[in-house]
Amino acid sequence: MRIALFGPPGAGKGTQAALLVSRYALAHISTGNIIRAAIKEKTDVGVEALEYVSEGRLVPGVLVRKMAEDAIAAQNFADFVLDGYPRTLEQAAWLDEYLDGNDAPLEYVVSLHVPDSTIIERLSRRRVHRETGESYHLDYNPPPPGVPDHLILHRSDDKPEAIQKRLVVYREKTLPLEEYFRAQEKLVEVDAVGSVEEVHQRVRSIIERREVDDRA
Numbered sequence: 001m002r003i004a005l006f007g008p009p010g011a012g013k014g015t016q017a018a019l020l021v022s023r024y025a026l027a028h029i030s031t032g033n034i035i036r037a038a039i040k041e042k043t044d045v046g047v048e049a050l051e052y053v054s055e056g057r058l059v060p061g062v063l064v065r066k067m068a069e070d071a072i073a074a075q076n077f078a079d080f081v082l083d084g085y086p087r088t089l090e091q092a093a094w095l096d097e098y099l100d101g102n103d104a105p106l107e108y109v110v111s112l113h114v115p116d117s118t119i120i121e122r123l124s125r126r127r128v129h130r131e132t133g134e135s136y137h138l139d140y141n142p143p144p145p146g147v148p149d150h151l152i153l154h155r156s157d158d159k160p161e162a163i164q165k166r167l168v169v170y171r172e173k174t175l176p177l178e179e180y181f182r183a184q185e186k187l188v189e190v191d192a193v194g195s196v197e198e199v200h201q202r203v204r205s206i207i208e209r210r211e212v213d214d215r216a
């Protein structure tokens, strides 16, 4: 199964991707995680990306494209969920060209819908484990007792100004992907307000219904 997942910052892409990974045995390809790893390792791309990510802007597409394509190729063009790629119409066209050229088009593109007020509440209370990358929410899913404070990170782009910037960028650059993938009849729109499990069930029920319809 080849799925792409997009939605505003804090919509729950990473959270839902992890559940899809375990349900359908997929690889999780997150450009956000790949970029953060490059920043941590201070690679050339990471050094260049740092300023963009901290300010809530998109990293230049040419840098992201190669990382995403390498990760997809490493997965033999099958069984993956792309989290956060594509994020612009230009990236969507690159991705289509790349996957079509390898006879492996996307099957489902899931758009998670969440109002701004929920996003701000989720992101301002999110914390991330510095070493494992595991994501927590201080109220709904707090870090387990015993994890030392210095390992609990408040992401620099989860500060109020960066969240606002990311929301603006999302509306300008990423939201037009809905129309793009709707025209390809791949768009799956999901109300992502509700518990993590409820949202997961909504995603699964639409995908599984479509799988049945496609086989009929």
Ligand code: AP5
Pocket: 007, 008, 009, 010, 011, 012, 013, 014, 015, 016, 031, 032, 033, 035, 052, 053, 056, 057, 058, 059, 060, 061, 064, 083, 084, 085, 086, 087, 091, 122, 123, 125, 126, 127, 135, 136, 137, 138, 140, 141, 157, 166, 192, 193, 194, 195, 196, 197, 199
């Ligand atoms: P990225 O890491 O992809 O950030 P994002 O899109 O802003 O998304 P987030 O990781 O903030 O949130 P999420 O939707 O994964 O939500 P999560 O599951 O964590 O990208 C970071 C940056 O990298 C970008 O700003 C950009 O600079 C760069 N970048 C990445 N890809 C790029 C690309 N293709 N092109 C250019 N630049 C790129 O959930 C959020 C919180 O809510 C968590 O605390 C979670 O526990 C909680 N939560 C989740 N679901 C629920 C629920 N149902 N109920 C209650 N709480 C919930």
